[in-house]
Amino acid sequence: MLRVKMVKLMLILLIGMALPELVTAQQQVTLKDALTYALQNNARVRKSKLDIEGGRYKVQEVRAQALPQLTGTAGLTYNPIIGQLVADFGGQAQAIKLGQNWNSNAGVQLSQQLFNQQVFTGLQAARSSEEYYNLTSQLTEEQIIELVANNYYQVLVNRQQLNVLDTNIKNVKTVEKVISNQFKNGLARKIDVDRISVNLTNLNTQREQVVNAIVQLENQLKFSMGMPVSTPIQLPVTELTQVTQLPVFTDSVDLANRTEVKLLNTQ
Incomplete structure (x- = not known):
């Protein structure tokens, strides 16, 4: 009797330990979650942050040479x-x-150095490097946001395409049954049955291709986020609506405020 109770207790403990992992595996990743994760874990973003920190230390090092x-x-x-x-x-x-x-x-x-041109020149160069690293980090974050957003919506688009294919396959199977029954009763030709079978085969082939594409796009999304490819993720079911109104752009674009232009001006 005691042994049975011990086995039950062990089962309860194992289920309790596995339950949080199951809950985590079922959590949905929204676009906001994906972008937040990418800005914290993407290798390029993390490297740019380290460059900023290194540039800040370089400025402090050069500034220390002018101090007593x-x-x-x-x-x-x-x-x-x-x-x-x-x-x-x-x-x-x-x-x-x-x-x-x-x-x-x-x-x-x-x-105490009263005047040293090399120190002041080095300090100016260090400050320019710090500004350069800040702009590079900002540009890297903008590029990662664009990349992750594009990959995210590519997964949604392919899933929408998969839903369309599933609906078409369901409809074609219904038509196939009708034509097969008509052929048995002499109301349809053999070529009609073959044609609908070929259409169904093509749709199933397209479906397999879309499923493989979804897997690749999900891995590409996780890679751009800096997430291990083996980590399971689940995107929420989102209906992609047609854009009825395009954004309005002004005729004059201030290029000076773009990060790319600012970065070029610092070089």
Whole structure:
């Protein structure tokens, strides 16, 4: 009886441990979730953040050269064997030590550069590099957002196409049954049955191609997000509606505010 209770308890614990993983696997990834994940985990975005941090440290390093420099030194020396000098004093030989067992020294030096053109030139170059890395990071984020959004909607478009194919296959199967019954009753020709069978085969082939394309696009989406390809994701069911009104663009476009132009101006 005790053994049965232990087995039940182990089963409950195993189910409790597996339940969070099942819930996580069933979570849907919206476009906002995909973009947020990509901006935090994409390799290019993370590298650009590290470049910004490195540029900031470079500015601090160059700026430190223009600040007062305080240098301190200290030393401690131990001489296990000290040289001796033997001298004759009044007919008696005496040994005189030439040093001490322990020697120590310490010093402090304060320096300040009044003017150094190389330091100011380096500081200006470091600040330009920091601005360059900031713009590069901003441009990288914009490109990743565009890439992830395109991949996300490509998955939705192919899933919509899969739904259309499933509907067509269902309708063609219904027509195939009707024509087959008509052929059995002598109301249809054999070529009609063959034609509808070929259409059904073509639709099934197209469906397999779309299914494979969806798998590839999902992997491409996860790769662009910086997510392991083996991680299961589920996109919410979204109906793609037709765009009835196109966005209105102004005649004059301020190119100076584009990140690409700003980045070119810093080079």
